[in-house]
Amino acid sequence: MSESLTGSRIRDRRIALGLKQAALARSVGISASYLNLIEHNRRRIGGKLLLDISSDLGVEPSALTQGAEAALLAALREVADGASLPAADQERADEFAGRFPGWAGLLASAHRRTLSLERTVEALSDRLAHDPALAASMHEVLQTAAAIRSTAAILAEDRELPPDWQARFHGNLNEDSRRLSDSAKALVEYLDADEENGAAASPQEELDAFLEAREFSFPELEDGTATAADVVAQAGDLVSGAARSMAQGVLSLLEADAAALPLERLRRAEAEVGADPVALARHLGVGLARILRRMAALHRDAAGLVVCDRAGSLLFRKPLSGFAVPRFGACCPLWPLFDALAQPGLVMRARLTQPARQPADFDVFAVAEAVGPPRYNAPPLVQSTMLILPAPEAAPPEPARAVGSACRTCPVSGCVARREPSILAHEI
Amino acid sequence: MTRGDGVDEGKLVLLVEDEANIREAMAFLLAREGWRVETEDNGGNAVKRIKALSPDLVVLDYMLPERSGMEILNDLRALPEFSALPVLMLTARGQARDREQAERAGVSRFMTKPFSNAEVLTAVRDLVYVAGAARRASG
Numbered sequence: 001m002s003e004s005l006t007g008s009r010i011r012d013r014r015i016a017l018g019l020k021q022a023a024l025a026r027s028v029g030i031s032a033s034y035l036n037l038i039e040h041n042r043r044r045i046g047g048k049l050l051l052d053i054s055s056d057l058g059v060e061p062s063a064l065t066q067g068a069e070a071a072l073l074a075a076l077r078e079v080a081d082g083a084s085l086p087a088a089d090q091e092r093a094d095e096f097a098g099r100f101p102g103w104a105g106l107l108a109s110a111h112r113r114t115l116s117l118e119r120t121v122e123a124l125s126d127r128l129a130h131d132p133a134l135a136a137s138m139h140e141v142l143q144t145a146a147a148i149r150s151t152a153a154i155l156a157e158d159r160e161l162p163p164d165w166q167a168r169f170h171g172n173l174n175e176d177s178r179r180l181s182d183s184a185k186a187l188v189e190y191l192d193a194d195e196e197n198g199a200a201a202s203p204q205e206e207l208d209a210f211l212e213a214r215e216f217s218f219p220e221l222e223d224g225t226a227t228a229a230d231v232v233a234q235a236g237d238l239v240s241g242a243a244r245s246m247a248q249g250v251l252s253l254l255e256a257d258a259a260a261l262p263l264e265r266l267r268r269a270e271a272e273v274g275a276d277p278v279a280l281a282r283h284l285g286v287g288l289a290r291i292l293r294r295m296a297a298l299h300r301d302a303a304g305l306v307v308c309d310r311a312g313s314l315l316f317r318k319p320l321s322g323f324a325v326p327r328f329g330a331c332c333p334l335w336p337l338f339d340a341l342a343q344p345g346l347v348m349r350a351r352l353t354q355p356a357r358q359p360a361d362f363d364v365f366a367v368a369e370a371v372g373p374p375r376y377n378a379p380p381l382v383q384s385t386m387l388i389l390p391a392p393e394a395a396p397p398e399p400a401r402a403v404g405s406a407c408r409t410c411p412v413s414g415c416v417a418r419r420e421p422s423i424l425a426h427e428i
Numbered sequence: 429m430t431r432g433d434g435v436d437e438g439k440l441v442l443l444v445e446d447e448a449n450i451r452e453a454m455a456f457l458l459a460r461e462g463w464r465v466e467t468e469d470n471g472g473n474a475v476k477r478i479k480a481l482s483p484d485l486v487v488l489d490y491m492l493p494e495r496s497g498m499e500i501l502n503d504l505r506a507l508p509e510f511s512a513l514p515v516l517m518l519t520a521r522g523q524a525r526d527r528e529q530a531e532r533a534g535v536s537r538f539m540t541k542p543f544s545n546a547e548v549l550t551a552v553r554d555l556v557y558v559a560g561a562a563r564r565a566s567g
Contacts, residue, residue, distance in 0.1 A: 135521075139491070142520035143447050146541035150453035153545045158460070165456065172449040420525075 005073075006050075008098040009064045011039035013057045028052040041098040072097055075108035082111075131202075131328065137187045144180040148173060203242035208317065208327070210238050210247060216318050217300055221255045222263060228252040250316060254297070261286050261294050270298070277365045277387065278347060288347055288367040292387040304388035306337055310381060320388050322360040323352075324405035332404040333417045337386035340366040344382045351391055353400035355411050361391035361400045439556055440464045442483040444474045444500070445518070446492050450541075454487065457545050458552065471495035475503050478510065485556050487548075490519035490526065498533060505534045514555035518543070 014024055025035040028049060037043040045053070054061040076093040097104040151169050155161065161169075220226035228251035238244045261284065273279040281291045296305035296318055304320030312333075317325045325331065331338075336348035348366040353359045365387045370380035391400070404410030407419045441463045445451040451467050458465045468477050471492030478486060486504075490497040497517055504510040517530050520541040527538050537551050 139520045142541050143450070146518075146520065146543065147447060147449040147453065149542040150450060150457065150545055150548075154453060154457060157545075169453070169456075172452065176449055 005041060005094060005098050006045055006065050007037075007039045007041040007043070008101060010045075010053055010057065012101070013059060013064070014039075017057065019057075024053070024056060027056050041095060072104060072108050075111055076104060079107060079111045134187075134190070137183065137190060140183045141180065141187060144176050144183060147176045148180060151176065203240050203246055205327070206238060206240055206243035207246045207250065210235060210243070211250070211318070213237060215300065216297070218251065218254060221251060222258045222297075224259070228255045253293070257290055257293055257297070261290060263294070263298050266291075266294050266298050275299075275389070287369065288365075289369045289383075289385040292365060292367065292385045295387055295389075299389065302390060305385070306331075306335075306388070307383055307385045308337055308341075309383055310341060312338060312341075315383065320362075320390075322354075322356070322390070323362050323388050324354060324409070326406035326409070329406055329408070330419070331406060332410065333419075334401070334403040334415075335386065336364055336366040337384050340368040340384045340386070341382060344368040344370060344380070351398045351400045352403050354403060354405060361398075363389050363391050363395075365389075438464070439484040440466065440481060441485050441487060441552060441556075442466045442468060442478060442481055443487045444468045444471070444477075444492065444497070445487070445489045446470070447489070453545075454548065457549065461549055461552075463552070469493075471497070471500055474500045478504065478513070483513075485514040485516065485552060487516045487518065487552070490517055490521060490530075498529060501530065501533045501535060516548075516551050516555060 014021065021035055021039070022032040025032040028035075029052070030049065034043065038045050050061050050064065054064055057064075073093055076097060077090060080090040080093060151173050155166065155169050155173070218231060220231065221228065228248055231251050232238065232244050232248050235244070235247065238247050265284070266280070269280055269283050273283045275295070277288060277291045277295065280286075280295075281288050284291070286294075293305060296303045302320070303318075304323055304325065305316065305318040306314055306325055307316040308314050308331075312330065314325070314331065317327075319325045335352075336350045340346060340348045345367070348364075350364055352362050352364055366384060368382045368384040371383050372381045374380070391398075402412060404412055404415070408422060410418075410422055412418075441458050443451060443454055443458070443465060445454065445467070446469045448469070451469065455465045455467055466477070466481055466483065468474055472494030474486075474488070474492070474495065488497045488500060492500070495503075497519070501515055501517065504513060504515065511534075514536040515534075516537045516539065517535045518539050518541055519526060530538050536555050539547065539551060
């Protein structure tokens with residue numbers, strides 16, 4: 001891929017050295033027109049000619065044949081794919097990058113920025129829709145802005161305003177501008193606290209931030225050198241009592257999991273029977289939900305885990321790149337996580353994909369299990385656990401079921417499970 | 429203060445808004461244009477005031493203490509004598525679903541804050557005179 005830009009790199013290097021095309025061509029024993037074709041990536045180059053040219057340009061041959069262009073070309077192809085460019089144009093990404101490296105770099109960088117902003121918009125939109133404190137704060141700002149706008153317009157437009165009304169409106173304006181300033185400041189502080197200091201708006205967010213900051217890894221619980229209570233006691237970033245209590249619940253479960261199934265034992269079992277949850281549960285004689293949680297801990301960077309209660313509220317979320325789990329509000333009801341709730345003990349397995357610019361396939365395993373002490377004549381309380389793993393590249397092809405993350409940010413049209421309209425105007 | 433052209437001074441607007449300074453500015457603005465204006469700051473009293481005053485138009489805030497603008501609108505549309513009363517709803521929320529909900533409930537016009545004074549005055553005139561003429565023609 002990057003090889004096809006070798007010509008552009010030769011040209012850049014030659015120009016940087018102030019060498020004429022004809023002079024370089026003469027020096028390596030080819031015609032200037034042939035070098036011109038090479039420099040415009042119209043002829044492949046290798047062997048002795050590449051060695052001669054790199055020698056004349058004072059660089060290693062590899063500096064001409066390799067480079068950061070692979071990433072650039074991948075980004076350009078993503079742009080072209082997203083814009084549904086005809087295949088003939090998509091195939092000319094190499095040529096575009098070769099002929100206009102500056103513009104190509106700019107386009108790729110703008111594309112990366114767009115993706116990042118899209119993620120921010122999704123997060124903020126979710127937040128606006130589900131965070132009552134933020135909604136109230138925004139409402140206060142808009143109310144005050146409305147009062148100021150109306151009053152200021154009266155003062156500006158009415159030249160014959162009686163002095164007593166003028167004084168009154170000036171007083172209102174002064175009061176409202178101070179209120180606007182206070183509410184805007186409070187809003188910024190609220191957002192800043194969340195973004196920069198990790199302070200969270202709700203105990204669930206506080207817990208999520210704590211787990212993310214620790215990258216969901218607690219070696220002291222794994223090796224038994226600390227208890228869940230020790231970890232919570234030392235966690236300075238868990239501020240509210242509610243968040244500390246929730247963290248205690250999550251970490252106690254992790255502590256019990258670690259004692260019942262140490263990661264090393266699971267690693268050895270995986271080597272024997274493979275990374276299949278049901279096979280591991282049989283082999284180890286351990287319950288499915290625990291196997292799923294331990295696999296998420298073992299494959300820390302390559303596994304996601306979500307746990308919900310019978311009402312469908314997420315109690316635990318460990319995200320995985322490419323499989324979006326909403327931070328606020330309800331998830332896509334098509335996830336097997338919720339199917340599993342219908343029959344505790346039934347193990348669901350599915351290959352899923354989410355709409356994205358670069359969709360990927362995931363293998364998910366879900367099971368619901370009873371929690372709490374047994375009771376007579378009462379249905380058990382259940383929690384459902386779902387492990388999310390990237391589909392192995394070597395896995396046999398299998399159609400992936402399309403699911404979303406949350407309705408607001410899901411572009412799938414005609415979905416029977418949709419609860420509310422999507423904020424995404426176009427399908428990805 | 430100058431009176432606006434074309435406004436029949438007999439027409440009454442009831443302004444239901446809990447934000448004191450918005451209420452004051454709008455009441456002044458409407459009065460300057462020639463409307464008779466009554467104000468109410470509590471959602472819980474709004475329907476009673478409307479029944480007592482029989483205004484030609486109600487400017488109704490969406491979020492009010494005790495009863496929301498939506499609840500008041502629903503109450504009005506359930507009363508035959510106010511089923512066609514022009515209601516201009518103001519909101520600082522502006523979300524599409526709020527607008528849809530208000531439209532389904534029979535709001536005459538929906539406006540998001542902050543608004544310009546000219547927009548409000550135009551809307552009030554349109555709703556009282558244009559909508560009023562249409563009602564008279566159809567009735």
